[in-house]
Amino acid sequence: MFRTIRWKSKTVGVASLLAVTALAAAACGGGNSGASAGSEQTELRYQGSVGQVTPAELAADLGYLGPITLKWIGNTISGPQDIQAAATGDTDFGGAFNGAVIKLVAAGAPIKAVISYYGVDKDSYIGYYVRDGSPITSAKDLIGKKIGMNTLGAHLEAVLDTYLRQQGLSADEVKQVVPTVVPPVNTEQALRAGQIDVAALGGILRDKALERGGIHPLFSDFALYGTFSAGTVVLRKDFIAKNPRTTKQFVDGVARALEWAKTTPRAEVVARFEQIIDKRGRQEDKTAIKFWKSYGVAGQGGLIQDTDFTRWIDFLRGRGELKKDVVLTDLYTNEFNPFRTATGS
Incomplete structure (x- = not known):
């Protein structure tokens, strides 16, 4: 049974209420993530990574997710597997390299990227x-x-x-x-x-x-x-339609957690990560987390840029792996990111 909450809000007009109801009725997909009218799902299932702390896990520990709780169902083996699990409804969100997101959307998966969660910079890179x-x-x-x-x-x-x-x-x-x-x-x-x-x-x-x-x-x-955001967190489109306030709170919390990790002294961030790993009790080796340097996310608060996707669209087309045209509005949205207004994005 999914946990739901009634969000406090101003009175909604009849037209707006009908629009929301229509979206909920039209939405389809796995996971049964909807709730009764006026309530939204606030327990989100996800996969973690051994010995690592994801931005979402950090946001939860910092108290940035409000009424949202995270339910760990296991560890992912790869980014493509993680977003496939979200697409099929086995989890409520997942994250992967943007090229993998493009391929899954092009194949018809009803998902949309909502925030960047990892990237490349002078400290976090692959050689x-x-x-x-x-x-x-x-x-x-x-x-x-x-x-x-x-x-x-x-x-x-x-x-x-x-x-x-x-x-x-x-x-x-x-x-x-x-x-x-x-x-x-x-x-x-x-x-x-x-x-x-x-x-x-x-x-x-x-x-x-x-x-x-x-x-x-x-x-x-x-x-x-150079520095760039490489991967995004995705949600199912039906989840977003049925849970707009939860989606906004989730993205807001992850965005703030990313900025906290950027602006807090590294030693303090690592110490917080170690505490999180200890508290979740998964019997993990904490050796790797001591060497953490950054999430590598380029945009403020994980804001997604067009180039985060167009670079890989061109790459996939060049390889002949993208048989269907995709448009950026189908791939991602910054609608729920609190830093969108601050940057004019």
Whole structure:
């Protein structure tokens, strides 16, 4: 049974009430997320990540979600899987690389991105590393080589493909480069053992590998693009229609949490993360969280920019993976973000 709440509001005109009722009646999708007239769902199911604190989890701990509570149902294995779970109604929200969001919407999934939640900056980035002494010194050298990454069809493969094309490889040559799925914790070892030729590493796994030495970067997503927001949180369209106040409160809370993480001293943020991990009692290793540096989100409060999607639309079209045209208004909205007014977005 979903928890619902009656939101206090000013009297709504008959026309507005009929419009809301019509939206609720027309909405469809999994999860039974609607509630009785005048009430909205305030318990949101989601997937987490082992040893990490998502912006939504931080928002809940900071008290920014108001009456909304989060219900953890397990950990996700990848961004594409996470937003697929949201699309099918197994969860109420999920997050993924924007290219994956585009593909899912183009396939007909009734979801919409509402806020950015991770990105790339000088502290939070993915580097593509080779062993010292490796003959690989350019994009051309990657033809026929294995590049280890956590999942296919997402951020890391898109960045690799962009790098190859920018460096002048033809479409046929790009196809000869071999993205290879390797669990993140095993990627460095696989590189050093020669099982892969290039390792995509970020965060603590990158920092620890560099401390041990013997590897160096070939390129990185930050070097390619600079600072940018790379992934967004999505909600089902029927959820938004049935729960506009919950949606606004959720986005507002996550936006404020992102700004809190940006403006609070790093040591204090990490300490808060450790407390959150302890309190949720999932028996997780907190080692990685000590090396957290930023969420990498570019826009204030997670505001989404057109380029956060157009860059990957062009990429997917170039690969022949986008068979159907998509429009930005179908992909995302900043309607519920409190920083939209402040920035004029």
